[in-house]
Amino acid sequence: MDSASIERFEASRDRLASLAYRLLGSAADAEDAVQDSFLRWQAADRERIEVPEAWLTKVVTHLCLDQLRSAHARHERAAGAWMPEPLLEGDPMLGPAETFEQRESVSLAVLTLMERLSPTERAAYVLREAFSYPHAEIAGILDISESASQQHVHRARIRVAAVRRGGDEGDPAATRRIVEEFLAAAMSGRTERLVALLTDDATAVSDGYGLARRLLRYTTRERVASYVRAGFKPTEAKRRLAGGSPAFHIALVNGSLSVLAVTGDRVVGAVAFEVSNGKVASLYGIAAADRLARLNEAWRQHEPDAPVIPAW
Structure with missing residues (x-):
């Protein structure tokens, strides 16, 4: 393959990876899809491809x-063990973030x-939402009619909106104060304060350190508060699991303020917050090492702020 063809592909790599990540929710799977697309680009009759970007997108x-649609993916998702892979702010795989729709489409909640x-x-x-493709182009990419594209997007918007629980574009400083207060309450054991900081329909999802066969889900304020208190309560067993006494940092993960537990230079756990109208609407707790692999790569190249809690 000539250098011009390689350069043309590389110019699209980040956009393709961002698209694949939004579709699959997995950075590792997204990288595989982009690499497979490169192999197809390499084998294609490129002289006959009029618009390479459109061809690669398709x-x-x-x-x-x-x-x-694969049997493996259907089984994993049906088994209730699937969870998106979190990405640290600045990761090119997060893609465009100019509009609210683009930022929301990559949140862990969505x-x-x-x-x-x-x-x-x-x-x-x-x-449509993340890349602003017109319906005519979406129809061509998906091999459907333009009206079918409109119907798919309309149904998707309704289904996402019907169960959307949190996430707004409020004051970032105010949101950070809420997260810091929530963390302080969790560390102190003030469960009643945790309950007061949660919305009436608050939810929490956890991968149980990757040890559980299914995701753990909590759906009332009291149960969410109890889960959070138990999760943040320091114990010797947790310190051994984390490889030491972690420090706690606040960072942006998939556009949401998150608390990261860090031992040395390794993120051992992440809790992403969705805040709505001044209260915590949902939490996503992730501690499985394979889900944190790419985030850890980015963290080691990141210059974090001072931890809000220096040691557990």
Whole structure:
């Protein structure tokens, strides 16, 4: 392959990776899809490809659709063990973030909610909301009619909105104060204060350190508060699991303020917050090492702020 063809592909790599990540919710799977698209680009009759960006977008989209429809993916998602892979602010895989829709489409909350969509609905929604493709182009990418594209996006918007619980574009400083207060209450054991900081319909999802077969879900303020208090309560067993006494940092993960537990230079746990109207609406706790692999790569190259809690 000539250098010009490689350069043309590389110019699209970040955009393709961002598209694949939004469709699959997994950075590792997204990287595989982009690499597969490169192999197809390498083998293609490139002289006959009029618009390389459009061709590559279609190839990556269909590779992701094949993955979403695969027996393995269906089993993992149906088993209730699937959770999006979190990404640290600045990761190019997060893609465009100029509009609210683009930022929301990559949040852990929306990536989780998109599991309720069919693969085609998910693809149409992402192409429209995150990348602003017109319906005529979406139709060409997905091999459907333009009216079908409009219907898929409309249904997807309704389904996501129907179960959307939190996340607003409020004052970042005020949101940080809420997260810091929530963390302080969790560390002190003031469960009643945790309850007061939660919305009436607050939820929490945890991967149980990656040890549970299914995700752990909590759906009342009292149960969410109890889960949070138990999770943040320091114990010797947790210190051994974390490889030491972690410090706690606040950082942006998938556009949401998050608390990261860090031992040395390794993130051993992340809790992402969705805040709505001054209260915590949902939490996503992730501690499985494989889900934190890419975030850890970024963290080691990141210059973090001072920890809000220096040691557990």
